[in-house]
Amino acid sequence: MKMIKKLMCSAVVSAMAAAGAAQAKGISDDEVRIGYLADMSGTYSALAGPGGLEAAKMAIEDFGGKVNGKKITIVSADDQNKPDIGANKVRQWIDVDNVDMVAGMVSSAVTIAVNKVVEAKDKISIVSGSASSAITNQYCTANSVHYVYDTYALAHGTGEAVVKEGGDSWFFLTADYAFGHAMEGDVTTVVKESGGKVVGGVRHPLSTNDFSSFILQAQASGAKIVGLANAGADTTNALKTAKEFGVVDAGQKLAGLLIFLTDVYSLGLETTQGLQLTTGFYWDRTDETRAWAKRYEERTGAKPTMVQAGVYSSVNHYLNAVKAAGTDETSAVMAQMKKTPINDFFATNGQIREDGRMIHDMYLAEVKKPSESKSDWDLYKILRTIPADKAFRPLSESKCKLVAGN
Amino acid sequence: MAELLGFPPQVLFGQLLIGLINGSFYALLSLGLAIIFGLLNIINFAHGAQYMLGAFVAWLGLNFLGVNYWVSLLLAPLVVAAIGIALEKTMLRRLYKEDHLYGLLLTFGLALIIEGSFIHFFGVSGQPYSVPQALTGGNNLGFMFLPTYRAWIIVASLIICFGTWYMIERTKLGSYLRAGTENPQLLQAFGINVPLLITLTYGYGVALAAFAGVLAAPIYSVSPVMGSNLLIVVFAVVVIGGMGSIMGAIVTGLLMGLIEGLTKVFYPEASTTVIFLVMIIVLLVRPAGLFGKEA
Incomplete structure (x- = not known):
């Protein structure tokens, strides 16, 4: 009996304590x-x-x-x-x-x-x-x-894969602002580390309507890979123009560094087929x-x-x-x-x-050929998984103030 | 290999040709603006939206009605011109006697409404429109690979531009139009239906924008914002050429395309601003524009 009373007491006390804690923290307003x-x-x-x-x-x-x-x-x-x-x-x-x-x-x-x-x-x-x-x-x-x-994951995912397959000379089409510069810098590092070289590049203004001039310069450079360090409408316009000017037919390859599913959908497979890209998620x-x-x-x-x-x-x-x-x-x-x-x-x-940084597996994908696609949104095939610990910048290279040792 | 200004001639020629192609678009669009301003005294800020409408009519026609590119090239300008004429009849007409600012505000507002509703229904990411079968492929010119479709753009826009110029400056209909701007009452006294003339002129200017839109559809994504990206540049072209000057708009359009093309080789970062730089210089030296009549 005494035992039970004691137990009851402690239960009540702990319940009150828990309630008190919840009240102190709880959900604000x-x-x-x-x-x-x-x-x-x-x-x-x-x-x-x-x-x-x-x-x-x-x-x-x-x-x-x-x-x-x-x-x-x-x-x-x-x-x-x-x-x-x-x-x-x-x-x-x-x-x-x-x-x-x-x-x-x-x-x-x-x-x-x-x-x-x-x-x-x-x-x-x-x-x-x-x-x-x-x-x-x-x-x-x-x-x-x-x-x-992030740009590190994209650069390492796509950059390394492309250089490994023989794409060892690069020409960049870079959006002329912070993101483009960061992207180009990250990829340049990867290309050089993997034994490739960068032969040139153009920095174009954000939201450029016409890429034909830049594509022509990329063709004249003789680089094996034309890297697109831009995003959104700039990337889709560059891809479209590259297709029109026969960049791929003439033997150069394109590497889209930041490509979203909606970009590929909007451009169509005819224009984007064979493009390699890194993505954090694919629906299929x-x-x-x-x-x-x-x-x-x-x-x-x-x-x-x-x-x-x-x-x-x-x-x-x-x-x-x-x-x-x-x-x-x-x-x-x-x-x-x-x-x-x-x-x-x-x-x-x-x-x-x-x-x-949330680290998780990333995926190297290739855009399907029109003949391989079975439906409107059947756009990528996943070539391989880039494991989480390889995909993102290691903490040992971090400049973040929260990382021990910095 | 001899070099021009530090670049191999191939690169330079290629860029000049590209400049000419872009210049064709500028010429086509600024021509429509110049006609509307010259004859109606309206600064048509809806021009970019009408250009976009042309591209969208072509896209909608292809995807929902199976209308091919060539039919669209004729049909889309007609459809968009009809919309333009309706606007002119119901709204713009009331503003001819008012300050320029009212026409500008009205057309700007209309442009925002049109673009906004297209963004609502179609999103901004752009719809694909493929190059017509007959114009795919291209030729290697030695110094560059010229896609057939781009060559077609130059040809088509030059024909339209100079055809328009000829019609306005060299035919009887054109003389009515010019007389209508100089002295509408007198022309009316000769039994010419001046209001109809003005309505049709606005329709024609709008049709030119829509035609450019259809031409652009296969090379740029068909997107609700495609017009607003281009419109400011085209306005600069019109100002450089001289407000209301037909030939000025055409020649300046091509010229600005070339200058932009060269800038893309020598200093690409400035390629979007170079036209405005030219505009400032021209305004300082010749305030009425290159081809404008000094007031």
Whole structure:
């Protein structure tokens, strides 16, 4: 009897303690709020944009719309690829609307600006759209996760594969801004390390309408590989022009360094066939990816890019962490997210490192020939898997302030 | 191998030819703008959207009605011109006597509405449109590989440009048009239906934009923003050529294409700004433009 009384007491005490702790932490203002920031209408809106917002909503619905009994809400905004607009919006979200986590984020310049705000306000951002590897290197913060891919992974994935297959002399078509320069720099390093050389390049202004002049210069260079260190509409225009001027027929090969599924779809297989690229996700890879992509397509009319799939996975991972930690308080959620491996349709054993880089397997893909494609979105064949520990910049090379020894 | 300005002649010739091709687009678009401004006194900011509409009509026709490229080349300008004429009849007409600014604001607003609704329905990523079978392939000219379709662009736009110039400057119909801008009341007194003349002129200017749009569809992606990317450059071309000057628009269009082409060899970073640099210089030296009449 005494024994039971003692047990009862301790149970009551521990229950009270648990309740107290939950009250101290808990869910701030009884709601978990997610802000989805992206280019919603411009150059990059097809690869993330409204589709990514739909993916985030799917993640919330699949979670039941509630975490630990508290409602999950989402707000979204168009950053127009402008850092000042993005940063101001996020500041307002956090100060006025009590947003706990920012998802999406496309242009690298916007992301770097937003991450500074998120760090200063001690909230969380999970970046799915941006490319620059600097986000988890010199610009890393304890409040941000870079989820899907980066320039280092793209350069190593595509660059190494191409040089291995004999593409040892390169000519770059580079978008003349931070991302293009970073991409070109990363690939140049890889090409040189693998025994190739760079014979020249052109830096073209962002959003160039006509690439024929640059393609002509690439042809005159005699390089075996024409590397496209650009993105979005610039890449699709360059590919189209290269096709027209018979670059591939004349014996040169193209290497697209940042190609999204929607780019290939928009250009058609006739123009893009044989192109090698690195991607963090392809819808037609496993039963799980197909099942999710089917649900996504029913809602949006298109198959997901790696960014849109990444938005779903990252929101889901965040909500799981909030649930497990029992709070939406930043450091607890970040710790929970970092210690839990990510296993879903998007990633197998994905892991968020101390610098915020989410490492997971990447895939080297080749665009199918029109004769190999069985449906509208049957666009890639996966050549090989680049294991997570090889795909991303090793911590030993990191300049991030959060990495031990730096 | 002798070199010109530090570049092998092959590279230079190739770039000049490319410049000429791009210049053809500038010429075609600035011609339409110049006609509309010259005869209607309207600064048609919807020109880029009408160019985009031309490309989209061709794309929609091909994908939903099976209308091929050659038919589209005729049909799309007619369809877009009809839309243009409807706009002129219902809205633009009321603004001829007002300041230029009102026409500019109206057409700019229309352009935003048209582009916005196309972005809503089609997205911005661009739709593919393939080069017609008869114009695929190309020829090796020794100094460069010239795709047949690009050669066709030069030929088609030069025919249209000089045909238009001839019609306005050398035919009776053209003389009515010119008289209509000088003194509409007097021309009306001769029994000419001036309002109809103006409506048709606007339709023709719009048709030129749509024609350029169809020409562009196979080489650039058909996208709602394709026109706004080009429009500012085309306006600069019109200003350099002299507002309202027909020949000025054509010659300046080709010339700016060449200058842009050369810039892409010597200093590619400046290739999108060089035209505006030329514009500033021309405005400083000849404020009425290269071919414009001094006020």
